[in-house]
Amino acid sequence: MKAALVLCLLAAPVLAAEPALAPAAAPLAGESLDMGGQLVKLLLGLLLVIGLIFGLGFALRRMQQLGPRRGQIIRLVAVQHLGPRDRLALVEVGGEQVLLGLSGGRITPLHVLKDPVPMPEAEAAAPEFAQRLMELLGKDHKGGQS
Numbered sequence: 001m002k003a004a005l006v007l008c009l010l011a012a013p014v015l016a017a018e019p020a021l022a023p024a025a026a027p028l029a030g031e032s033l034d035m036g037g038q039l040v041k042l043l044l045g046l047l048l049v050i051g052l053i054f055g056l057g058f059a060l061r062r063m064q065q066l067g068p069r070r071g072q073i074i075r076l077v078a079v080q081h082l083g084p085r086d087r088l089a090l091v092e093v094g095g096e097q098v099l100l101g102l103s104g105g106r107i108t109p110l111h112v113l114k115d116p117v118p119m120p121e122a123e124a125a126a127p128e129f130a131q132r133l134m135e136l137l138g139k140d141h142k143g144g145q146s
Contacts, residue, residue, distance in 0.1 A: 090117065
């Protein structure tokens, strides 16, 4: 495996080299068109790579937010930020909820709740935003044309 990698790295400059028989003098208009085409290809490739990076980052975030997996013993119920490094976290462990104080590399249990905090039902994400978007697109909230 390492030998194949070394051979690929050694062969890369040979494969990337330009042909030895290049025209001695190319017309100026042809050079500018060729250079413009190369610039467009470079910019499109750069945009493709940047788009791929953002797309993979978005997909990774969405996969992490899928929710608790089956068999997971510890579940984070809620987090409240108090400052740049301080926050409160409500954690559920084995049906029991514990309020934790998190600050600067330190975790302090503050309270064990006798009765679990009821969690609100999952709502549709920002219904006002979806409604406003449909209005801007010229559609009513049922999906028909207005």
